Amino acid sequence: MASFSSVERRRFEKMYEAHGPEVLAYCARRVGTLDAADACAETFLVAWRRIDDVPRPPSTLPYLYGVAGRVIANQQRGIRRRSRLDVKLRALGVAPPPDPAVVSLQTVVDRRVVAAVRALPPLDREIVMLWAWEDLPRSTIAEIVGMSTAAVDQRIHRAYRRLASVLRPTVTEAGSDRCLKTEKEAT
Amino acid sequence: MTFEEIDLLVRRANPVPDPSELGSRPSADEDDDRRGTVMQVQDLSSTRAVDSSGEVNSTTEIQHGSGPRFPGGWVAVAAALVVVVALVGVSISTGDDDGNEGNDAAAVPTVSPAALADAFVARLADHDAPGAMSYLTANALVEAGGPVGLASEMRWRAASGFQLFFDRCREVGGSDESTVVRCPYAYDGIGSGEQGFEPYEGSSYRISVRRGWIDGFDDQVEFNENGFDADVWEPFYRWLLANHPDDVARMYVDGPDEATTPSTTDEAIALWERRSREYVEGPDPTDPP
Numbered sequence: 158m159a160s161f162s163s164v165e166r167r168r169f170e171k172m173y174e175a176h177g178p179e180v181l182a183y184c185a186r187r188v189g190t191l192d193a194a195d196a197c198a199e200t201f202l203v204a205w206r207r208i209d210d211v212p213r214p215p216s217t218l219p220y221l222y223g224v225a226g227r228v229i230a231n232q233q234r235g236i237r238r239r240s241r242l243d244v245k246l247r248a249l250g251v252a253p254p255p256d257p258a259v260v261s262l263q264t265v266v267d268r269r270v271v272a273a274v275r276a277l278p279p280l281d282r283e284i285v286m287l288w289a290w291e292d293l294p295r296s297t298i299a300e301i302v303g304m305s306t307a308a309v310d311q312r313i314h315r316a317y318r319r320l321a322s323v324l325r326p327t328v329t330e331a332g333s334d335r336c337l338k339t340e341k342e343a344t
Numbered sequence: 345m346t347f348e349e350i351d352l353l354v355r356r357a358n359p360v361p362d363p364s365e366l367g368s369r370p371s372a373d374e375d376d377d378r379r380g381t382v383m384q385v386q387d388l389s390s391t392r393a394v395d396s397s398g399e400v401n402s403t404t405e406i407q408h409g410s411g412p413r414f415p416g417g418w419v420a421v422a423a424a425l426v427v428v429v430a431l432v433g434v435s436i437s438t439g440d441d442d443g444n445e446g447n448d449a450a451a452v453p454t455v456s457p458a459a460l461a462d463a464f465v466a467r468l469a470d471h472d473a474p475g476a477m478s479y480l481t482a483n484a485l486v487e488a489g490g491p492v493g494l495a496s497e498m499r500w501r502a503a504s505g506f507q508l509f510f511d512r513c514r515e516v517g518g519s520d521e522s523t524v525v526r527c528p529y530a531y532d533g534i535g536s537g538e539q540g541f542e543p544y545e546g547s548s549y550r551i552s553v554r555r556g557w558i559d560g561f562d563d564q565v566e567f568n569e570n571g572f573d574a575d576v577w578e579p580f581y582r583w584l585l586a587n588h589p590d591d592v593a594r595m596y597v598d599g600p601d602e603a604t605t606p607s608t609t610d611e612a613i614a615l616w617e618r619r620s621r622e623y624v625e626g627p628d629p630t631d632p633p
Contacts, residue, residue: 182360268469268509269537270357289354314347317354321345323538324353 165208172217173201179291180221186290187229196232200225219301222291226283226301273323281316288313457523457553461513464558465527465549469510471502481559484552488561496608503617504606505624506533509543513551522554535624536576544572580623591615 180200184193203224204211212220274285280302287298288309295313299306345353460479467475473495477485488494501508513527527550530543537543546566552559567573581603584592592600595615597607606616 185360186358266353267357269507270353271359272507274354274357285354289351290358290360292355317347317350320354321350324345324350 169201169205169208172204172211172221175214176218176221177201179218180225183222183225183291184229186286188232192229192232196225196228199228199232203228215297216300219293219297222287223301270320270324273320276323277316277319281312281319284309284312285316285320457518457525457551458513458515460553460556460558461525461527461549461551462510464551464561465508465510465513465529468498468549469508469529471498473498479558480561481554481557484557484559484561493608496613499613500606500608500616501533503613504533504620505535506531507537507543513549516550518552522552522559525551525553527551531572533572534576534580534620536572538624539576541571541575544570546570580620583623584619588619591619595619 181197184196464479510529516526517524528548530545551561596603597605
């Protein structure tokens with residue numbers, strides 16, 4: 158293995174300290190708990206191996222998100238290869254299973270929203286997640302997905318129109334109330 | 345709905361709302377009125393094994409505590425990251441591998457039946473047949489129609505737009521050897537949500553858990569008293585008879601006389617997907633007649 162300077166090592170450690178939680182959260186929002194750990198670890202291994210290519214802040218985090226996205230895509234391809242039956246089910250458009258820990262904590266409304274987000278076309282889905290869940294500005298999203306800021310803006314609006322057509326208005330009020338009531342009753 | 349309303353809805357549904365929670369185990373005193381009990385279920389299907397005596401040897405750790413969503417999961421994923429960083433550290437430094445092993449390797453397996461059932465029904469809700477099967481004993485799988493039967497059932501549910509919304513599973517009885525858990529759920533189906541109907545309440549799964557495995561389950565579907573039959577099932581059937589009468593015999597095992605049991609052949613599932621979509625959205629001009 159090539160030798161690495163203490164400067165590079167310090168830089169990597171600082172990068173991990175600064176962005177480890179965000180990258181892990183990014184992965185966890187897209188795959189299950191164990192897969193998220195693997196994907197996050199793989200992302201930082203890639204970053205370590207290519208430490209000279211990692212841009213300086215504020216572009217470090219978008220770069221890591223880009224790497225994590227590709228790692229997850231590879232991971233998902235690997236998962237799909239595991240079982241022919243699984244492949245058939247996914248070919249039907251069934252969303253990847255969310256982590257049970259996540260599912261058990263979400264309200265009915267949240268689950269419906271997450272399902273609707275996951276049903277968006279892949280690029281729209283990624284942009285919506287980066288916008289609403291990673292809370293990134295449009296310009297940074299544009300940098301990650303290789304589009305103009307205006308195109309990202311259009312995609313977000315188009316995706317939200319699509320979500321609005323799926324999530325009928327009553328879900329917001331009636332659904333939330335019902336869930337909160339259920340949880341309070343349960344405790 | 346406005347852009348802002350949708351934006352708020354999506355942001356509130358963030359499965360991992362706060363990355364800063366990473367690595368911090370929530371205390372028992374933390375407020376949990378926002379999201380309820382926190383449960384960590386580390387991919388049960390991949391961490392379970394059966395030893396030579398047939399006993400379940402589970403390494404799954406379930407935490408019951410309080411706090412915001414997902415923090416329990418941070419412990420596991422943070423631990424994995426620490427391992428990776430440690431490995432990187434070893435690989436880039438010389439002579440610091442002293443061979444010590446961590447003292448936290450022997451996690452005690454504790455899986456509550458309700459948590460196991462929660463994880464199982466999450467797979468059902470996601471139409472994830474292989475995932476659901478991984479929780480079942482062979483006998484339970486056979487009773488569920490075998491791998492093909494269970495997968496077909498889930499394909500039909502997905503094709504006809506069924507979504508199940510589970511509340512948390514709770515123990516309701518059992519014996520010394522097994523525990524019975526009830527998992528209530530509401531559901532949408534055949535485009536009922538798009539038509540403006542609220543999810544139909546009153547159904548539940550009753551699940552028998554024995555030694556860490558599900559050895560039987562029963563889906564107790566309510567469709568009469570909650571109005572699903574009158575709102576959705578019957579109107580859809582009448583619409584089908586009027587518009588695609590030739591499909592009825594292919595889409596129902598007992599059609600057209602009874603039309604209570606859907607067929608789950610590949611052809612039937614494809615028809616269910618097309619017709620239920622058409623029922624809600626109108627005909628797709630790209631579809632063949």
